[in-house]
Amino acid sequence: MTRLLDVENLTLQFDTDEGRITAVDNVSFTLEAGEIMGLVGESGSGKSVTAKSVMKLNPSNAHYGPETKIILHLDSGPVDIMSLQQSKDLQVVRGGAISMIFQEPMASFAPAITIGDQMVEQLMIHTDMGKKRSKELSIEMLDRVGISDPSTRFGQYAFELSGGMRQRAMIAMALSTKPKLLIADEPTTALDVTIQAQVIDLMKDLVTEFGMGIIFITHDLGVIAQTADKVAVMYLGRLVEQGLVRDVIRTPAHPYTKGLLAALPSLDDLDAPLVAIPGDIPSPLERPGGCVFNTRCSDNLGARCGAEVPTESLLSSQHNVACHLYSEEAIK
Amino acid sequence: MSQQVLIKARDLSVHYALSGGKIFGPKPVVKAVEGVNLDIAKGSFFGLVGESGSGKTTLGRACLKAAPISRGTIEFSDGEVQYELTTIDKKQLKDFRTRSQLIFQDPYAALSPRMTVRDIIAEPLEVMGLTSSREETDERVREVAAKCRLNLEHLRRFPHAFSGGQRQRISIARALVSRPQFIVADESVAALDVSIQADVLNLLKEIQLEMGLTFLFISHDLSVVAHVCDHVAVMYLGRLVESAPTRQLFSQPRHPYTKALLSAIPSLDPDDRGKMQKLEGEIPSPTNPPPGCKFQTRCPHAIDICRRDEPKLVHSAEGHEVACHRWQELLN
Numbered sequence: 001m002t003r004l005l006d007v008e009n010l011t012l013q014f015d016t017d018e019g020r021i022t023a024v025d026n027v028s029f030t031l032e033a034g035e036i037m038g039l040v041g042e043s044g045s046g047k048s049v050t051a052k053s054v055m056k057l058n059p060s061n062a063h064y065g066p067e068t069k070i071i072l073h074l075d076s077g078p079v080d081i082m083s084l085q086q087s088k089d090l091q092v093v094r095g096g097a098i099s100m101i102f103q104e105p106m107a108s109f110a111p112a113i114t115i116g117d118q119m120v121e122q123l124m125i126h127t128d129m130g131k132k133r134s135k136e137l138s139i140e141m142l143d144r145v146g147i148s149d150p151s152t153r154f155g156q157y158a159f160e161l162s163g164g165m166r167q168r169a170m171i172a173m174a175l176s177t178k179p180k181l182l183i184a185d186e187p188t189t190a191l192d193v194t195i196q197a198q199v200i201d202l203m204k205d206l207v208t209e210f211g212m213g214i215i216f217i218t219h220d221l222g223v224i225a226q227t228a229d230k231v232a233v234m235y236l237g238r239l240v241e242q243g244l245v246r247d248v249i250r251t252p253a254h255p256y257t258k259g260l261l262a263a264l265p266s267l268d269d270l271d272a273p274l275v276a277i278p279g280d281i282p283s284p285l286e287r288p289g290g291c292v293f294n295t296r297c298s299d300n301l302g303a304r305c306g307a308e309v310p311t312e313s314l315l316s317s318q319h320n321v322a323c324h325l326y327s328e329e330a331i332k
Numbered sequence: 333m334s335q336q337v338l339i340k341a342r343d344l345s346v347h348y349a350l351s352g353g354k355i356f357g358p359k360p361v362v363k364a365v366e367g368v369n370l371d372i373a374k375g376s377f378f379g380l381v382g383e384s385g386s387g388k389t390t391l392g393r394a395c396l397k398a399a400p401i402s403r404g405t406i407e408f409s410d411g412e413v414q415y416e417l418t419t420i421d422k423k424q425l426k427d428f429r430t431r432s433q434l435i436f437q438d439p440y441a442a443l444s445p446r447m448t449v450r451d452i453i454a455e456p457l458e459v460m461g462l463t464s465s466r467e468e469t470d471e472r473v474r475e476v477a478a479k480c481r482l483n484l485e486h487l488r489r490f491p492h493a494f495s496g497g498q499r500q501r502i503s504i505a506r507a508l509v510s511r512p513q514f515i516v517a518d519e520s521v522a523a524l525d526v527s528i529q530a531d532v533l534n535l536l537k538e539i540q541l542e543m544g545l546t547f548l549f550i551s552h553d554l555s556v557v558a559h560v561c562d563h564v565a566v567m568y569l570g571r572l573v574e575s576a577p578t579r580q581l582f583s584q585p586r587h588p589y590t591k592a593l594l595s596a597i598p599s600l601d602p603d604d605r606g607k608m609q610k611l612e613g614e615i616p617s618p619t620n621p622p623p624g625c626k627f628q629t630r631c632p633h634a635i636d637i638c639r640r641d642e643p644k645l646v647h648s649a650e651g652h653e654v655a656c657h658r659w660q661e662l663l664n
């Protein structure tokens with residue numbers, strides 16, 4: 001496999017009226033070409049902001065930490081995203097090498113421009129195709145994602161399509177520029193289960209065919225289990241656990257990951273009680289010191305968890321966790 | 333079962349007229365709910381599932397007389413009073429409103445940002461004139477707040493200070509304050525994170541057992557329904573297609589649609605990949621439903637009779653009803 005993306009020590013802060021808040025805190029991960037990485041966490045955990053940082057797509061009140069390093073490996077050589085300042089330079093990356101699919105397709109298509117015109121527009125910006133070739137390719141892509149009668153759909157507006165069809169059109173549009181990396185931000189959350197199953201299958205097929213990497217953001221661990229190769233669990237801006245999907249879901253290590261899995265209603269055992277994680281995710285303005293999860297953790301070790309930021313412990317070659325329970329002293 | 337029936341609907345239909353159509357011809361009609369027979373036993377936790385557009389919300393609202401009933405009857409009898417909702421008069425309706433309540437999906441939209449939590453919870457009491465003095469109102473508010481795990485400090489604050497889970501608890505407290513018998517919870521946990529969702533579900537279940545309430549729990553999430561409900565009804569395009577005790581429905585689904593819904597839930601086991609039974613296509617538009625069985629356009633087992641005659645809901649086992657021409661053939 002070839003390396004596609006390196007993210008090292010990503011730290012991101014936002015200036016707000018109430019002060020500077022930390023949205024992402026020292027996050028590192030890598031992604032290979034053809035790999036699907038699931039990014040899981042509750043709302044407010046910083047998963048969307050993390051993914052958007054990869055194309056520097058954050059508002060002007062965002063401050064990246066000085067140690068932050070994001071390298072995207074393209075055929076033409078590595079690109080240091082952090083060094084790109086002008087939006088002109090970033091255009092190569094945004095929509096070109098990296099595409100994004102959003103949760104709510106109705107909100108991401110312009111309502112007064114036809115689906116086709118929007119697809120052609122981005123192809124003309126990002127590729128050297130002419131209008132005619134762009135149109136042919138767009139219709140071909142709509143056909144590929146399973147939209148029947150693509151040439152009619154090409155001339156329609158977003159409101160004329162059903163929810164599942166809109167999401168397919170969104171995927172067709174995102175993939176038509178042949179991106180190296182696809183960021184899918186909760187692409188199936190707004191869909192019904194039967195449609196969700198169709199969209200997940202479609203995305204898996206396309207990965208095999210195009211060989212791109214996907215960062216799949218979701219809060220649904222079931223969806224992750226069915227799609228991702230590896231998974232990273234986020235809580236309040238930190239990666240608390242990451243590893244291969246089998247390892248993390250079968251043998252979760254971090255108390256937060258365990259809590260998330262226990263809170264899921266399982267169909268195999270209807271009598272199992274639902275265990276909630278006590279309390280709510282704290283506001284980013286009141287980030288707890290030490291381990292960010294210590295205020296809700298049932299395995300809290302006391303003073304140490306509240307004072308010291310846990311470092312990553314390696315459980316196996318590809319499974320690591322940031323928790324004091326697994327630090328060397330605790331194991332001794 | 334010789335249980336007392338709280339809500340008894342017979343041949344219930346809700347039709348909405350659309351604008352448009354020919355000037356002198358009949359207006360197009362959306363049959364949101366069509367010919368539904370429903371018995372909700374007193375003290376039960378009744379689940380109603382289906383995709384978006386299946387009419388589950390409309391059916392829930394019709395049970396509260398909050399949707400225009402075009403045909404059929406709904407009987408409400410809680411042991412003290414007995415109302416026929418289609419012919420109910422104003423005075424009775426006022427009393428019925430204190431006996432039935434609705435909890436909404438989005439706790440961010442359902443609470444007025446300008447009222448304190450105490451005022452929000454007290455409002456139904458004041459509007460319905462259920463208490464005679466401010467002291468009595470306060471007493472009732474405090475009592476119900478304690479039940480929903482809100483403390484006195486919370487009552488003085490405004491909704492913006494609360495997280496999603498806490499807001500949903502406020503909505504629940506407001507629904508409970510008039511001491512209703514019957515509560516319709518419409519997608520009440522859909523907007524919450526899994527860790528919080530478990531907490532709210534446990535609270536609903538606790539309250540139901542403690543106060544002997546009857547819940548109509550509307551949801552698109554089958555795994556949630558499986559955990560809290562005693563009886564589940566499945567809707568498709570305005571019709572009930574299957575209705576059974578929860579365990580029975582999940583262990584022996586009889587309708588092809590229920591089977592497809594169950595298999596579309598993403599499993600938590602990464603090795604289960606590809607085992608999903610795929611359902612092609614999407615739910616047809618209710619303005620233009622297919623003839624015969626409404627599910628025939630997506631059903632893998634559809635034959636001629638399915639395209640011609642609409643199946644009736646028939647008894648298939650104790651408490652288990654199914655509307656499919658071929659359920660007996662498909663048993664094995």
